[in-house]
Amino acid sequence: MPIPILKLHNYLLVSIQTEIDDKTAIKFQENLLDKIYKTGASGVVIDLTSVEIIDSFIAKVLGDVVAMSDLMGAKVVLTGIQPAVAMTLIDLGIHMQNIPTALDLEQGLIKLHQELGE
Amino acid sequence: MNSKFEGIVLENSEKIVEMWLEEIGTLRKENRTESISIDLYESTNREFVDVIFTSIKSHGSTNAVEEFSEKIINLGWPLSYITDGLQVFRRVTIDFILRQSERVDTEYISNVLSSVDEWVEPIIRILVNDYSGNWEHIVSLQRVALQELSAPLIPVIDGITIMPLVGTVDTDRAKLIMESLLQGVITHNSEVVLIDITGVPVVDTMVAHHLIQAAEAVRLIGAKCILVGIRPEIAQTIVNLGINLTDFPTKSTLKKGFLTALEITNRKVVNVKSSENDIEKLIESIQGE
Structure with a gap:
């Protein structure tokens, strides 16, 4: 099942509800970039509240998505990363240095709003 | 026998x-x-x-x-x-x-x-x-009793939480600190967390490493982490050991850290009544008589 990507004004909202395997992740990357191209969105919020496991590959894909979207002129914010997930990522040495994060969807939208200066 | x-x-x-x-x-x-x-x-x-x-x-x-x-x-x-x-x-x-x-x-x-x-x-x-x-x-x-005291978390005002640390930090405690810190950020919905290390006697590479990890994890879940209470001797050891703490903000006292936290959350402290106005009013009333 592909991950749904919703449009809200000129933002895109993505809520990942299932455990993502490598294939879905790649598929999601392609879909999101397509959607950004089609809608001309200026900001993307990826909500990870229901995600309990993020391995190094998914982390890399997420990092790539952020960089790619940036190239296409859309800012990405990751929201709702769970404490356990954050600890595992840090333990694995994945710091996701350049990825903006926010506590929840609301904060994420506020952050996008601020960063885009709208 | x-x-x-x-x-x-x-x-x-x-x-x-x-x-x-x-x-x-x-x-x-x-x-x-x-x-x-x-x-x-x-x-x-x-x-x-x-x-x-x-x-x-x-x-x-x-x-x-x-x-x-x-x-x-x-x-x-x-x-x-x-x-x-x-x-x-x-x-x-x-x-x-x-x-x-x-x-x-x-x-x-x-x-x-x-x-x-x-x-x-x-x-x-x-x-x-x-x-x-x-x-x-x-x-x-x-x-x-020690474990209960090892990682306290105080939500001071909406969006700002303080974790005062007292005593040495070892690996077990660092893990506890990280868990309670992240859990606290989620439950209190905090934007900024202040880690106060005034009471930590020694900050060596290990402790610094744990603190950096905690701060990174806090950043990942979408909040900011400020390290406060860095005493002069701690600053000296950190630099002498070549520990890189530039990635996250540090302040010398909790007071300064708190003001920075207020700034980040777009707030500031104002005096409800300014004393200068009081004096002016007093002078005015005297002149009026």
Whole structure:
């Protein structure tokens, strides 16, 4: 099942509800970039509240998505990363240095709003 | 054989007790019981020796010993007093029995030794077990108390949470700190977390590493982490050790950190009433009169 990507004004909202395997992740990357191209969105919020496991590959894909979207002129914010997930990522040495994060969807939208200066 | 020795000992219990009291008196300096008053010391000695004789009479019934051990642990008598006392009792008793008997050969001596050991050993075992059990209990209680204190989290105002750390940080504690920090950020919905290390005596590479990891994790879940309470000597060690803390903001005091946190959350502290206005009003009212 592909991950749904919703449009809200000129933002895109993505809520990942299932455990993502490598294939879905790649598929999601392609879909999101397509959607950004089609809608001309200026900001993307990826909500990870229901995600309990993020391995190094998914982390890399997420990092790539952020960089790619940036190239296409859309800012990405990751929201709702769970404490356990954050600890595992840090333990694995994945710091996701350049990825903006926010506590929840609301904060994420506020952050996008601020960063885009709208 | 055993009952024969028992008979000798019980018949002459008065003499043995006297010898024992004399011996134990000389040991008083060594087993840290000098601070105890002489009356109490003597009455406890009496009770101790009574307990030993009751135990011998009742052939290993442990009730009296257990009662005595509970009492003496509660009073805080040193364990060395107990072990010394029993050691002395063994020596005195063996001495006494050997002196009472006319015919002494190797077999006889070994019989005496083993039967006296049979009396003394269960008592030692119970007392030492009780003592160490008591100590372990205390240690475990203190460990729980320490753990409760190790990672407190204070939500001061909406969006700002403070974690004051006191005492050394080791790997176990660092893990606890990280867990409680992240959980706290989620439950209190905090935008900024201040970690106050004023009370951490030493910040070495390990501690710094744990702090950096905690700060990174906090950033991942979408909040900001500010390290406050960096004392001059801590700043020196951090730089001398070549630890890179540039990735997350640091402040010297909690006060400054809190103001920065307010700035980040778009707030500031204002005086409700400015004193300058008050003075101006006062002057105006005087001029009006």
